[in-house]
Amino acid sequence: MNTPSIRAVITDIEGTTTDISFVHKVLFPYAHEQLPEFVHSHSAQPDVAEQIAAVRAELKTPDASLDKVIETLLYWIETDQKVTPLKALQGMIWADGYQRGAFKGHLYSDVAPHLRQWADAGKQLYIYSSGSVQAQKLLFGYSTEGDLTPLFSGYFDTHIGHKREALAYQHIVSKLQLPADEILFLSDVVEELDAAKQAGMQTLQLVREGTQAGTQHACAASFDEITL
Numbered sequence: 001m002n003t004p005s006i007r008a009v010i011t012d013i014e015g016t017t018t019d020i021s022f023v024h025k026v027l028f029p030y031a032h033e034q035l036p037e038f039v040h041s042h043s044a045q046p047d048v049a050e051q052i053a054a055v056r057a058e059l060k061t062p063d064a065s066l067d068k069v070i071e072t073l074l075y076w077i078e079t080d081q082k083v084t085p086l087k088a089l090q091g092m093i094w095a096d097g098y099q100r101g102a103f104k105g106h107l108y109s110d111v112a113p114h115l116r117q118w119a120d121a122g123k124q125l126y127i128y129s130s131g132s133v134q135a136q137k138l139l140f141g142y143s144t145e146g147d148l149t150p151l152f153s154g155y156f157d158t159h160i161g162h163k164r165e166a167l168a169y170q171h172i173v174s175k176l177q178l179p180a181d182e183i184l185f186l187s188d189v190v191e192e193l194d195a196a197k198q199a200g201m202q203t204l205q206l207v208r209e210g211t212q213a214g215t216q217h218a219c220a221a222s223f224d225e226i227t228l
């Protein structure tokens with residue numbers, strides 16, 4: 001594929017830079033196991049208390065017990081719901097796992113060389129994931145390819161909006177202060193690519209093993225096939 005005048009690349013994580021099974025078989029189970037004790041023992045910490053309040057707000061039950069909050073969070077993990085307070089708490093819990101070497105952030109072997117090459121060529125690199133900004137920095141900071149965070153110009157999570165909604169990509173375009181068609185969004189999920197395209201971005205679907213190719217988006221089996 002040849003995509004002229006791309007000045008910024010925004011990449012999704014799960015299914016694009018990173019094996020889905022790392023997220024679903026390593027990260028989510030770790031968070032599920034650690035969450036009850038983490039929430040109980042840190043409930044007075046301001047950033048955790050803020051997330052607990054946000055769960056109660058989602059439940060529309062301001063006096064929901066801590067056990068009900070935890071039960072809700074575990075259910076959201078089991079059903080892979082991209083709810084902002086869950087994502088914030090997961091990031092806090094994963095920090096400990098990365099820091100004590102329980103796991104490293106998985107990256108496909110084609111990803112780091114191309115991110116380095118694009119950054120060297122002056123392209124701005126961003127991540128947009130449902131995982132919190134903290135979780136994104138951890139995955140790329142403690143990755144199988146070393147610390148790649150110096151390559152990135154910024155990070156976006158659900159605070160900017162949901163990944164299947166065009167408005168989120170419009171907000172990102174405003175933040176980047178670039179013409180939308182000079183921004184390339186990479187993802188495995190067609191609905192996310194559709195939303196980015198609606199906002200005027202160029203799009204490319206990563207069709208990793210097990211991903212169904214969409215129709216109207218350019219596609220590549222790996223970053224090796226992407227030419228900027």
Ligand SMILES: CSCCC(=O)C(=O)COP(=O)(O)O
Binds near residue numbers: 013015027082131132
């Ligand atoms: C940032 S690593 C954890 C990824 C995560 O929590 C998730 O829900 C995956 O979201 P994505 O938008 O990268 O598909």
Ligand SMILES: [Mg+2]
Binds near residue numbers: 013014016187188
């Ligand atoms: Mg994805």
